[in-house]
Amino acid sequence: MKQAPTLQELAPDGHDLAADPFPLYEQLRAKGPVHRIHVPESGACWLVVTRDAARQALTDPRLRNDIAHSSSWRTDGGHAIGRNMLQSDPPQHTHLRRLVAGHFAPARITALHGQIEAIADDLLATLPERGTVDLVHRYALPLPVAVICALLGVPEADRAPFHTWSTELVLPSSPEAAAAASAELASYISDLTASADPIGGRAQGSDSTLLADLAAAERAARGPGPGAQAAGLTREELLGMVFLLLVAGHETTVNLISATVHSLLAHPAQLALLRADPALLPRAVEESLRYNTPVRASAFRFAAEPLDLAGTPVAAGDAVLVSLAAASRDPLPFPAPDRFDIRRQGPGHLGFGHGPHHCLGAPLARAETTVALRRLLERHPAIDFATDPSRLTWRTSTLLRGLAELPVRLG
Numbered sequence: 001m002k003q004a005p006t007l008q009e010l011a012p013d014g015h016d017l018a019a020d021p022f023p024l025y026e027q028l029r030a031k032g033p034v035h036r037i038h039v040p041e042s043g044a045c046w047l048v049v050t051r052d053a054a055r056q057a058l059t060d061p062r063l064r065n066d067i068a069h070s071s072s073w074r075t076d077g078g079h080a081i082g083r084n085m086l087q088s089d090p091p092q093h094t095h096l097r098r099l100v101a102g103h104f105a106p107a108r109i110t111a112l113h114g115q116i117e118a119i120a121d122d123l124l125a126t127l128p129e130r131g132t133v134d135l136v137h138r139y140a141l142p143l144p145v146a147v148i149c150a151l152l153g154v155p156e157a158d159r160a161p162f163h164t165w166s167t168e169l170v171l172p173s174s175p176e177a178a179a180a181a182s183a184e185l186a187s188y189i190s191d192l193t194a195s196a197d198p199i200g201g202r203a204q205g206s207d208s209t210l211l212a213d214l215a216a217a218e219r220a221a222r223g224p225g226p227g228a229q230a231a232g233l234t235r236e237e238l239l240g241m242v243f244l245l246l247v248a249g250h251e252t253t254v255n256l257i258s259a260t261v262h263s264l265l266a267h268p269a270q271l272a273l274l275r276a277d278p279a280l281l282p283r284a285v286e287e288s289l290r291y292n293t294p295v296r297a298s299a300f301r302f303a304a305e306p307l308d309l310a311g312t313p314v315a316a317g318d319a320v321l322v323s324l325a326a327a328s329r330d331p332l333p334f335p336a337p338d339r340f341d342i343r344r345q346g347p348g349h350l351g352f353g354h355g356p357h358h359c360l361g362a363p364l365a366r367a368e369t370t371v372a373l374r375r376l377l378e379r380h381p382a383i384d385f386a387t388d389p390s391r392l393t394w395r396t397s398t399l400l401r402g403l404a405e406l407p408v409r410l411g
Helices: 022-031 051-059 092-104 106-125 135-140 142-152 156-170 175-195 210-221 235-248 251-266 268-276 278-291 362-379
Strands: 034-039 043-048 131-134 301-303 307-309 312-314 319-322 394-396 401-403 407-410
Touching: 043 051, 051 307, 051 319, 092 106, 092 210, 092 235, 106 135, 106 142, 106 362, 131 135, 135 142, 135 251, 135 362, 142 156, 142 210, 142 235, 142 251, 142 362, 156 175, 156 235, 175 210, 175 235, 210 235, 235 251, 251 268, 251 278, 251 362, 251 401, 268 278, 278 362
Parallel strands: 043 319
Antiparallel strands: 034 043, 131 407, 301 319, 307 312, 394 401
16 A cells, blocks of 8 residues: 655645645645645554544544554654653543642642743843843743743752753654653653652652652552552653653743744734733734644544544544644634734634643643743843744654744844
8 A cells, every 4th residue: 555645745845844834734724624644753644634623533532542542553662751641541541630730720820920920030131131042042941941840849950951851852863862861861750759759748858849749649559458549640650740741841832932932023013012012912822822833733643443534534543643733724713824913813722732632731831921921022122033034943743843943132
């Protein structure tokens, strides 16, 4: 059987899909909601490109996240650590999510605003009043790293190597480098959770942290009684949970902050609207999530049984990949979808997914990005591109898309 085409093979010759995948998504949507493609190093799958079909796929209980339902994939490459929520289905997914959901509740995130503002102000204080800086590495990156590490209880001295490992896992430079990063991060997480396992489930020398609470749940699962493990976490689940929260807790937000600044600078009239009415900032973040979503696709789903997906027959064991980026520029729910409009009205985007696996950290990502943008624009109202934006490099993986750097001129 002929191999399905990759997205790059479907694109016009020489087109930079990383910088601008949206014309190809438009072409695919015009031909139908679901397409057969080949994902390098993963295999064949069904790609979903319209909003209605995406919502169907993300809520259909016959499409599972557990790779055990795949007819051909028997490994995730060996780079994932432990067992996490993205790889599980109800009731296990429900149980894992419930254990940490309280830490990401709106009230808890509201209480974090002061800490996020302090981190943003400290980072901005290190930037020159005028001049050129790379906003990704000087601001968009260290802010969410500091926040998620503080939430979990990662020591400040360990944050730089942690980010190096994380980046290698989500945007690998080679299979060997990704495997090495996975092993190093797994070892680090094991040591970190061990330090959060003293009496009372509190990290040594600190108040309660998310990591300490997870360690307490893992310790409870080792207790006596047949229901202990069901109520707590296995060691594999603990490692997987910390891995997922550390990586997902900052990689996507780095991309969201930098992409929102990019979109505003690339659309001066929209930036002027925001300067004139700062109350539009939350809507600007939502439009950025729709227009340049940092999570370009969902995790793979696998058909547990044959099903019809928006008119396309999907066989048991087939893989399905939902393009959140394509769905969020569907012209049916989003008129003029290629226009960045911070006053846009209409249905919600799919930037944080949909259904049972809707991003748990969405309130935190929104809060971090809103604070980061507000503080940045207050301190540097004349900020602008320091280079031709068409020359910027976008990094992509199957799931993520973001700027490698963003040189800006401060003022």
